[in-house]
Amino acid sequence: MASIYDEMVEKTKEKIQQSFLQLLKEKNFMKVSVRDITEAAEINRGTFYLHYLDKYDLLDQMEERLLSDLEKHLERLQPDVLLEEAEKGNISMHAVEVFRYIQLNAERFQVFLGENNHIGFHKRLKQFFVEHFMDKMMKNENFFKGVAVPQDYLSSFATSAFLGLIEQWLENGLAETPSEMAEMYIQIIFFIKNL
C-alpha cells in the first residue's frame, strides 16, 4: 500500500529530519531557522510547511517517535523478572535491549538532551520513565521499604538517578557497551533495593 507518493513524502521528511539533527549539533534550536533546515535539506522552504506546522512541530514529532519506539522496548521489561534475574546474577536480556536502543539512537538522545538544545525533552523523558517503568517498579516490589520518604519523591529521585546514568553514558561518548550499562544499572538498582 506504500504508493510512490508515500515514499516520496517519507524521503523528504527524512531529509528534513536529518538536516535538522545535523544543525542542532551546531546551534541552538532557537537559532536554527526553517530556512537553515530547508537549505541544508536542499528542498524548497514551502515544502517544509507541507509536512510540519513549524519547527516546534518538527521537534515534537521527532521526540514523540523516539519515545514511542523506546516504549516498545520498555514494555517488555518486567520489573519482577528483572529483579529475580538480578538475584541470580543474570542481566535481563530486555534490559540490555533498552540500552541497545539508546545506543542505536544515541545521536538523537545526545542532541535532544544536549545543553544548548532541547526545550523539555529531559522532562519528557523523565516523565516517560516514571510512567512506564518506575511506577511499575515501585508497586510490584517492596521498594525502599526502609525509608520514610513519600512515594512521589522516591519516584522522582530514582528516575532522575537512572537518567543521570544514561546522561553520563551519552556524555562519555557511549564508551561502555549496552551490556555493561545494563549491569551497572542492575547493580545500582539492586544496591538500592538491598536494604
Next chain:
Amino acid sequence: MASIYDEMVEKTKEKIQQSFLQLLKEKNFMKVSVRDITEAAEINRGTFYLHYLDKYDLLDQMEERLLSDLEKHLERLQPDVLLEEAEKGNISMHAVEVFRYIQLNAERFQVFLGENNHIGFHKRLKQFFVEHFMDKMMKNENFFKGVAVPQDYLSSFATSAFLGLIEQWLENGLAETPSEMAEMYIQIIFFIKNL
C-alpha cells in the same frame, strides 16, 4: 559609592528581569521577544540593549546570579560534618539553609527548570552540584564502596537523584518545609551510604 546612576541602572535591570520572569511563566523562552519584555517593563526597547546583548545574555546573567548565590550557601556545607551529624540523628543547619535558599528563589528555579523554558539550566545546575558538592562528598567518604561502578557514573547518578528530589519539591509547589526536605535528603543519602 553607589551613585544615583548606579541605582538607576539597577532599578531598570530589576524591572527587566522581573518582567522577563513573569513572561517566562506564560510562554517559552523562544516565544518571549525583547519587545514583550520591554513593553512589560515599560521601558524603551533600545534601553534593553544598553544592558544586555540579547535575551540569551539576559537569561544567562540571571542563571549565573542564581548559581553564584547558591554557591555561597553550598560552600558552608561540609560533607563529613553533614554525615557525622546525620549519624547522631541531627540535620545539619547548613543543609537546611540550602533548601531555604531554593525556597526563597523558588520562582526562578521553577521557571528555569520548567518544561517549556530553560535551555540548559538543568545541565548547568547538575554540573554545579557535581563540582561543588558531589565530588567533595565522594572523596571525603568511602561512599558507594560496595558497588563496582565507575566514579563519574556514580557522581552523575547521585547528583541527578538529588536534583530529582528538588525538582519534585518544586513541582509539588514547595509543600514541604526546608527542614523536611533536608531530612528527606539526609535519609536518602544515609540510606545509600549505609550499605
Next chain:
DNA sequence: ATACCAATCAACAGTGTGTTGAGTGGAATC
C-alpha cells in the same frame, strides 16, 4: 488524455532584530 500529487518558485505582509543619531531631563562638576 487527463486527472492527480509532491515539490518548486516567487511574491506577500507581518513581526522581530540590533543599531543608529538626535533629543530629554535630572545630577554632578566647574
Next chain:
DNA sequence: GATTCCACTCAACACACTGTTGATTGGTAT
C-alpha cells in the same frame, strides 16, 4: 548658574525569518 555627564527615550533603518498563497513543473495513476 552654566556646562558636562549620564541613563533613558524616540523614531527610523536595513535585515532576517515567518507562514501563506497562487501559479507551475514533471512524473504517476486512471
